[in-house]
Amino acid sequence: MFVAVVALLAIGSTRDAGPLNPGDRIDSISRRVACPVCDGESVFESRNPASEAIRAEIRASVYEGTSTDDEILASIASSYGGKVLLVPSSSGFDALIWALPAAGLMIGLVGLWFAFRRWRAEAASLGLPSQDDYNLVDEALQRHRGQRDD
Amino acid sequence: MSAALGNAGLLIALVASSVGALATAVAIIGGNRRALRQAPIYAAIIVGGATLAVIAMQWALFARDYSIDFVQRVGSSTTPTLYNVAAMWSALEGSILLWVIVLALFTGGVALRFARRRDDELVAWALVVMYVVMTFFALVSFGPASPFARGATVPVGFDGPGPNPLLQNHILVLFHPPLLYLGYVGFTVPFAFAIAALITGRVGEGWLLETRRWALLSWGFLTIGILLGGWWSYEVLGWSGVWAWDPVENASFLPWLTGTAYIHSVLVQQRRGMLRVWNLSLLVATFALTILGTFLTRSGVINSVHAFAAGEIDGYLLGFFGIVVVISLGLIGWRGDALRAPGRIDSAVSREGAFLANNVVFALFAFIVLLGTVFPLLVEVFQDRQTVVGAPYFDRLSMPIGLILLFLMAVAPVLPWRTASAGTLRDRLFWPAWCGVAALAIAVVVGADRLAPLIAFMLGGFAGGAAGRQLLLATRRQGFRGLVGRANGGMLVHIGVILIAVALAASNSYTHSATLTIGRGERVEWAGHSFEFVGVSTEVTARADVVMADVLLDDSKVYAPAVTTYLQQGMTVPTPSVRTGFTSDVYLTIDGNDPPATNADEVVLRVFVKPMVLWLWIGGAVMAIGTILSALPSRRSRRPTDPTSAPVLETQHG
Numbered sequence: 001m002f003v004a005v006v007a008l009l010a011i012g013s014t015r016d017a018g019p020l021n022p023g024d025r026i027d028s029i030s031r032r033v034a035c036p037v038c039d040g041e042s043v044f045e046s047r048n049p050a051s052e053a054i055r056a057e058i059r060a061s062v063y064e065g066t067s068t069d070d071e072i073l074a075s076i077a078s079s080y081g082g083k084v085l086l087v088p089s090s091s092g093f094d095a096l097i098w099a100l101p102a103a104g105l106m107i108g109l110v111g112l113w114f115a116f117r118r119w120r121a122e123a124a125s126l127g128l129p130s131q132d133d134y135n136l137v138d139e140a141l142q143r144h145r146g147q148r149d150d
Numbered sequence: 151m152s153a154a155l156g157n158a159g160l161l162i163a164l165v166a167s168s169v170g171a172l173a174t175a176v177a178i179i180g181g182n183r184r185a186l187r188q189a190p191i192y193a194a195i196i197v198g199g200a201t202l203a204v205i206a207m208q209w210a211l212f213a214r215d216y217s218i219d220f221v222q223r224v225g226s227s228t229t230p231t232l233y234n235v236a237a238m239w240s241a242l243e244g245s246i247l248l249w250v251i252v253l254a255l256f257t258g259g260v261a262l263r264f265a266r267r268r269d270d271e272l273v274a275w276a277l278v279v280m281y282v283v284m285t286f287f288a289l290v291s292f293g294p295a296s297p298f299a300r301g302a303t304v305p306v307g308f309d310g311p312g313p314n315p316l317l318q319n320h321i322l323v324l325f326h327p328p329l330l331y332l333g334y335v336g337f338t339v340p341f342a343f344a345i346a347a348l349i350t351g352r353v354g355e356g357w358l359l360e361t362r363r364w365a366l367l368s369w370g371f372l373t374i375g376i377l378l379g380g381w382w383s384y385e386v387l388g389w390s391g392v393w394a395w396d397p398v399e400n401a402s403f404l405p406w407l408t409g410t411a412y413i414h415s416v417l418v419q420q421r422r423g424m425l426r427v428w429n430l431s432l433l434v435a436t437f438a439l440t441i442l443g444t445f446l447t448r449s450g451v452i453n454s455v456h457a458f459a460a461g462e463i464d465g466y467l468l469g470f471f472g473i474v475v476v477i478s479l480g481l482i483g484w485r486g487d488a489l490r491a492p493g494r495i496d497s498a499v500s501r502e503g504a505f506l507a508n509n510v511v512f513a514l515f516a517f518i519v520l521l522g523t524v525f526p527l528l529v530e531v532f533q534d535r536q537t538v539v540g541a542p543y544f545d546r547l548s549m550p551i552g553l554i555l556l557f558l559m560a561v562a563p564v565l566p567w568r569t570a571s572a573g574t575l576r577d578r579l580f581w582p583a584w585c586g587v588a589a590l591a592i593a594v595v596v597g598a599d600r601l602a603p604l605i606a607f608m609l610g611g612f613a614g615g616a617a618g619r620q621l622l623l624a625t626r627r628q629g630f631r632g633l634v635g636r637a638n639g640g641m642l643v644h645i646g647v648i649l650i651a652v653a654l655a656a657s658n659s660y661t662h663s664a665t666l667t668i669g670r671g672e673r674v675e676w677a678g679h680s681f682e683f684v685g686v687s688t689e690v691t692a693r694a695d696v697v698m699a700d701v702l703l704d705d706s707k708v709y710a711p712a713v714t715t716y717l718q719q720g721m722t723v724p725t726p727s728v729r730t731g732f733t734s735d736v737y738l739t740i741d742g743n744d745p746p747a748t749n750a751d752e753v754v755l756r757v758f759v760k761p762m763v764l765w766l767w768i769g770g771a772v773m774a775i776g777t778i779l780s781a782l783p784s785r786r787s788r789r790p791t792d793p794t795s796a797p798v799l800e801t802q803h804g
Contacts, residue, residue, distance in 0.1 A: 004587050005608065012594045013601040023664035034538040041396065042540055045389040047724065047742050086540030088525070093533055097525050101518045101547060108510040112498075115506075119494035 022062050029058050029069050033076055034084045042086055054080070152215045156206030156298040162199030163254060164288035166192045171281035178274050186269045189277050193261035196284055200254035204238075207247060207297055211237050216308055219301035220244060226312030226718055228693035233318040239327045240313035242448055243297035246463070248327065250291050252335040253284055260339055264360075272357060275346035276339075283338050286470050294462040312693075315716040315723045320386045326378040330402055333372025334440040337409060339364040341437035344430050348481040353488050355420055358429070362416070362636075363781045365433075369409045370777035376402050377650075377770040388724045388739045390661070390758040392766060395544040400523045401443025404516055408436040411512035417636075418502045421567060426489045427482060428509070434478040435516075441471045446523065497569040504562035511558070515551050519544065545658075549602055556609035556651060559644050560586070560616045578619070585615025598660070606655035614648045617641040639780025646776055649769030656762040663758045668701075670751050679736060680704055683753045686746050693717065697745040699753045701738060703729055711738040711755070713745035734761040 020028070027044055033054060035046035043051040043058075054076060061072045077085050088094040170192025177185035210218050211234050214225050224237045224244070238244040257280045264273040291297070317323045340361040347357040379399065380392035393399060412432040418425050445467035482489065495502050522539045529537045564578035589611025590604060598604055620641045624632030632638055668674050668683040675681075682702040687710070689696040694717060698710035709727040716723065724742035728735055737758040740746065746753050 001583060001587060005590065008587070008590045008594050009601065009604055009608075012590075012599055012604045015599050021662065021664065024662055027661075027663050032540075032542050034540055041394065045387070045391065045394055047388065049743060052743065083536045083538055086538055087542045087546075088537065088539055093529060094537070096528075097521060097539065097543070100521055101514065104514050104517050108514055112506060112510060116495065116498055119496070122494050123496060 022059075025062050025069070026055065026059050029062070029072055030055055032073060032086050033058075034086050036080050036084055054084075152206045152210035152213070153218050153298040153300065156203045156210070157292070157296070159199045159202030159204075159206060160250070160288055160292040160296075160298070162202065163196045163250065164199075164285065164292050166195035166199060167257075167281045167284035167288055170196070171278050171285060174274055174278045174281065178271055178278070183269050186274055189274055190261035190265055190268055192281060193257045193277070196254045196281075196288075197258040200251045200288075203247060203291075203298075204251045207238055207244065208235065210298075211235075214310070216304050216310065217301060218297075219299045220297045222301040222304065222308075222310050224313045225310040226693075227309050228691075228718060229312040229318060230693075232321070232324060233313060236317065236323045236327075237313045238297075240317045240323075242463070243291070243295045243299075245327065245331075246287065246291045246295045247297050248331055249335060250284075250287050252328070252331045253280075253287055253338060256335055256339055257281070257284055260342070260364075271350050272343070272346050272352055272360075275349045276342040279342035279345045280338060283342070286466075290463050290466050294466060309718070311718045312716075315694075315714070315719055315721050316386060319714060319723060319725060320382055322378050322382040322385070326375060326382050328375075329371050329378060330375030333368050333370075333375050334402075334405065336364060336368025336371060337405065337433070337436050337440065339368070340412075341433050344433045345478065345481065348430070348478075348485050351485065351488055353426060353485055355423065358416055358420055365409070365413060365416070366777060366781050369406075369413055370774060370781075372402070372406050372409060373777070374770060374774050376406060377766070377773075381767060381770075384763070385728070386725065388726045388742070390663070390726070390737045390739075390760060392763075395522070395541045397523050398447045400519050401439075401447045404443055404519055404523075405436045405439040407512050407516040407519065408432050408439060411509045411516075412436060414505050414512075415509045418505050422493045422495075422502060424493045424495065424502070425506075427486075430478075430482055430489070432509075434475070434482075438471055438474050438478075439516075439520075441467055441474060445471060499565065499570045499575070501562065501565045501567045504558055504565050508555070508558050508562065511551060511554055515548070518547050518551075522547075552651060553602075553605055553609060556606065556613050556648070559613035559648065560609060563616045563620050563641060563644070579616070582612050582615030582619055585618070586610075586612030589614070598656075600659060603655045603659040607652060610648045610652040610655075614645060617644040617648070621645075634779050634782045636780050639776050639778070639782070642776030642779060643773050644776075646769045646771070646773030649765050649772060653762040653765035653769060657760045657766075661758055661760045663756065666755045666757055668753055668755060670753075672752075673702075676757065677759050679757075679759065681738075681755060681757065683755070684708060686748050686750055686753075688748060697748075699740050699746055699755065701727075701753070701755060703736060703738075709736075709738055711740045713740060713742050715745075730764050732764055734759055735763045 030044040030051075031042050033043040035041045035043050035048055035051040036054075037050045038046050038048050041048075041051075043054045057076065058072060061067050061075070067075070073085065088097050090098055170189065173185060174189040174192070176182075177189070207220075209215075210221050211225050212231075214221065214227055216222050216225065220241065220243050224240050225234075229237060239248045257277075260280060261268075261277060264270075264276075267273045268277075312318060343357040343361045347353050376399075379402070383394070384390065384392045409432075412429060415425050415432065416429055419429050445464060448463065448467070495506065497503060498507075522543055525539045526537050529535060560582055561579070564575070564582070566574065586608045590608040593604055593607040598607065618641075621633065621638060624638045626632070633642065662677050664676055666674050666676060666681060668681060670683050670685065673680055673682040680703070682705070684700040684702050687698045687700055689698070695715045696712050697715075698712040700708050700710050703709050707729070709729060711727040712725045714723050714725060715721070722742045722745070724739055726737055726739040728737050735758075737760060739756045741754060741756070744754070
């Protein structure tokens with residue numbers, strides 16, 4: 001089964017889907033740019049004329065075919081300011097938005113590890129069940145069977 | 151007239167809730183049983199007052215009573231009747247009124263459901279909490295966000311603009327907000343019982359069982375409300391997406407995340423008596439996040455800190471949020487000793503271990519969404535510059551979380567309580583794992599590529615197999631009764647979630663789009679479909695002018711993406727036209743800023759081909775059915791040897 005999964009994943013993920021068509025490439029870039037005048041919408045979603053202008057700019061760059069996605073984004077950021085980029089940078093204060101979730105994950109995992117360690121220590125200190133405990137369980141089971149037969 | 155009636159209704163609700171809270175609390179503390187038995191009467195008065203206010207508002211909208219400021223802003227003689235009903239929640243004041251009526255109904259529901267136990271302290275304190283929350287919303291609605299405030303004098307023949315055009319061109323605006331509010335407000339009930347349990351010291355499992363169905367159904371309403379919002383966005387906004395991670399959406403998603411964590415971890419408490427503090431915290435978080443979300447989205451604070459003072463109810467909401475958090479945490483701290491877990495989790499590879507993992511992941515998810523939503527605010531406060539955090543950030547972080555959750559959904563249902571042996575796991579996971587392999591193989595055969603969506607399909611199959619296995623075993627034993635009850639209904643909900651996850655992975659990863667310029671009578675082929683521009687048709691009404699580009703799709707049927715110009719507002723709204731199919735949708739729009747003339751020789755058509763979108767809605771329906779089934783009582787009786795919860799009796803009177 002493991003081999004089948006690895007083989008299928010390898011086939012699927014390495015198959016050449018061909019270059020993105022220009023429409024899809026324009027979409028993927030415009031999803032990463034914020035509409036400069038509306039609240040929280042991307043250029044891809046917004047129907048505002050300001051967004052139309054940026055989309056036209058992206059379209060022109062894509063059809064020109066000389067720049068990479070990141071270069072196109074950088075050129076838009078330089079003309080409209082950094083606040084149009086929807087993915088925060090990973091340096092300075094903005095890095096917190098990436099670092100805090102990672103820290104949260106670590107705290108969660110470490111917390112779980114400590115909790116299980118404590119529980120295991122507690123369980124170990126209890127020792128094995130006594131004969132009385134077994135009798136208690138047998139009695140309860142018997143009662144339960146009795147009720148079912150009624 | 152309407153204004154007077156509406157104000158009277160709100161005043162009645164305000165007085166009844168505040169007097170009810172005070173009188174009931176005094177009666178409990180003084181041990182006055184006679185006064186205690188009267189506690190539910192206030193709920194009846196609240197329902198009456200809130201209903202009166204809503205009827206007054208609906209009448210004012212229906213009669214276009216322009217003496218009221220709110221009606222001047224959202225009323226119009228040209229708005230069709232159904233959208234006129236929905237106009238009530240198309241602006242802030244009316245949506246607070248919607249909150250008031252929903253909360254009143256829930257308060258009435260609690261009073262009715264627990265009528266026989268009204269002198270039980272737990273129930274009485276829960277009612278006090280409901281009354282206090284009601285007092286807050288009635289106060290906001292009667293005071294700063296009054297929907298019945300008198301408007302400026304208007305000239306004879308004045309007609310208002312009606313609701314925002316986006317809120318009057320799809321039937322879903324009638325259902326999405328009320329369902330969402332049923333979910334938001336419904337969580338007040340388990341929250342109220344949690345606070346009551348803390349006050350009375352009866353922090354055992356009793357209050358959980360009392361509120362299980364309330365929490366479950368509220369969660370179901372919230373789920374369906376959110377999904378209908380996505381559907382509305384898809385059918386109306388024209389960018390072909392269902393979710394944009396904008397602050398308003400995130401505000402509804404946050405309580406959903408903590409609520410989902412709660413309905414899972416509560417099972418551990420019911421079964422093992424553990425995680426008491428955690429469950430209480432999740433409920434407090436869920437309730438507080440509904441208030442915080444309303445504050446964040448209604449105040450404009452997210453877009454700019456300078457808008458802080460703009461809204462009039464910001465201070466109220468923020469203050470109430472603060473009070474809720476401080477009092478709840480104070481109570482949890484006060485009852486710390488009684489809340490200490492009497493049990494322990496033996497092994498990480500057990501049902502309760504999986505629930506714990508689920509909770510860590512959901513809490514992390516909620517933290518990420520909250521962080522991303524308020525981050526622009528933090529940057530502005532600390533660095534005095536503006537920034538935006540958008541969908542790409544959330545997409546990037548939610549993808550691995552989604553995959554982990556799918557994996558947990560696959561493994562958790564087959565795990566036994568307490569501990570699992572490798573042999574048991576191998577046996578029980580055998581067929582689900584093969585379902586995962588089969589799903590992956592199908593995806594590869596139909597041409598799917600890229601690692602992340604492929605893993606999503608595989609885990610989707612795996613999780614679907616696990617849920618299917620449990621349902622199969624249950625129905626084989628008990629017939630159709632096997633679909634009922636918490637565990638089995640829950641598996642149906644899982645199947646709905648899996649359908650949605652797979653549909654999202656497919657539609658986000660494999661959507662193709664193009665902008666096609668097509669001459670009249672010309673036929674263009676793209677992405678395996680043909681598009682023929684037949685002509686332009688128009689529709690003129692008193693309300694709006696509609697221009698439609700008629701496009702013959704695949705030589706079979708004409709679809710008509712439109713641009714509607716709303717005359718009152720002078721606003722143009724493009725409306726997509728969608729061919730829905732089981733495997734993929736074809737989504738057509740035209741540019742709203744440049745609609746084609748009637749005799750246009752060509753049309754510029756924006757086309758999206760999106761796979762599997764229909765399965766989002768099917769998944770939602772399955773989730774709704776599963777939620778209802780899991781709220782029904784199952785037949786299975788508990789064996790006395792089942793690992794049971796804490797020694798409840800000890801703490802009940804503590």
